[in-house]
Amino acid sequence: MPAHNSDVASMFEELADILEIEGANPFRVRAYRNGARSVSGLSHSLRDLVRQEEDLTQYPGIGHELATKIKEIVDTGSLSALEEARQRVSPDLVSLMHIQGLGPKRVKALHDKLGVKSLADLQQAAAQGKVAELSGFGTKTQNSILEEIERFQGEEKRYKLAVVEDVAATLSRHLEKQSGVQKVQVAGSFRRRKETVGDLDILVTGNRPDEVMQALVNYEDVRQVLAHGQTKSSVIMKNGLQVDLRFVAQDSFGAALHYFTGSKAHNIAVRRLALDRELKVNEYGVFHGEQKVAGKSEEEVYASVGLPYIVPELREDRGELEAAAQGRLPELIQRKDLCGDLHVHTKASDGKNTLQELAQAARDMGYEYLGITDHTRNLSMVGGLGEDRLMEQMEEIEDLNAQLSGITLLKGSEVDILKDGSLDLPDWVLQKLDFCVCSVHTAFNLSREKQTERILRAMDNSNCTILGHPSGRLIGSREAYDVDMERVLHGAGERGCILELNSQPDRLDLDDVYCKAAKELGVKIAISSDAHQLGNLELIRFGVDQARRGWLEAEDVVNTRPLEGLKKLFKR
């Protein structure tokens, strides 16, 4: 059984859940959660680290005990402490913790007093009115449990960033229109530009808190009100997304924004730094005893703990605080740094537009070049190009380039990587192109070893300029294929192959963690839209967001180079 970092993390999380239900020392529980978080933010694979006999306790939150457990998971694929814990507390019972409003104490009470063992048991007990009879519970709790069970079963837990953007924009406008509102700002993982968002955190300043809260709970798209207080309200929108609204005072805005932007791990780390200086940080400000010393702006908050401003995208407690303290925060890439796009489809395969239309759109976006990369023949269902049609397209591009001014079309192709790692078109054709994006579109189920070898072999071909959407994942619908990304990263580095950061909101592939790893290995990244129609070209901003989360600077990304510089990077 493969043991990815995420497997280790989820085992630690599950163990933490069980210990919590059992009433274990809360700090011990927290230690497991910290360990899980630390592990999932790691850019190295634990399997490799263990194999290389690295000292795992060098990573934050991993001590002797967790290091031993990680070794056990990597070596055996399971964790005996977790197996034993599951005997005591069943996974079905643990899963009840994921229902909003149910924590360890209540789950334990439901189990001990009512014999609840599963979601079905709970639903039945609540429907029969037994839950309300327990001390500490009541009719309201019982009803909300029933509602939550239905919601829990019906819907996805996290939403893609691009989906949430619409809700955020319309709701922000609605709130801004309310009288007495000065400022509306979305915080949370949305502001950190995380690829998926669990809920929307919105901050409001002004002088009529009651009315703003009222405006949210009465908003037409609200399905259910979870909480409605003086300074905080929570609602569920009709699409299932939870929105938390906070009213904050003007002079606490920076502290609140920092607090609610998170991540939680980053905030905890900042508060720990503050404690060293005998400061207390909360959402109202930074305090020295009773005295408030900062809070108006986020810059103030960071300054109070001796740090420069850290942009939201970096706030994951993945080394940004240390980097800030040492004055080596990256100067992150921005949308305006991009000189072109290197992955675009036309009508020739599964795109919607002509070369001319795309060229014009790219020029209007201020690009210097646009890489045309239609699919190849292996993807016959989307009209993939064989060598004849590709040769024709190359001619077309050359003719068009002769007429166009202000934009250059690059002759490219998104070449299928076949099952054995060979490329879908012969070398003599590929050599005529300016560059190739090579991608896996079939045979996702190969073993880890075979999939990895397949991709390495594809990169062996010097015509493979860019490895397209390297993991193949589709957020929320398809797992990445099983591939040793560490080896792929090293392989790309050794061969001078560029890795793509595909900007489609459901791909964002490479992800942030591997972008950072690639950067550390000196592997270059191409941020591409993978546009299939004109409107898709702008999706590239989501790629830029993800790149920023991956610590990438302009120099790490090939398509920040003007055309001549780019062409040099294409040669390998």
Next chain:
DNA sequence: GCCGTTTTCGGCCCGACTGTTTTCAGTCG
């Protein structure tokens, strides 16, 4: 269970809201 530029023991981030209470526990972010 983790951690340490006072420490290897004794700390460990902090506040709002809800429901069930009669002053607070549980949950959440």
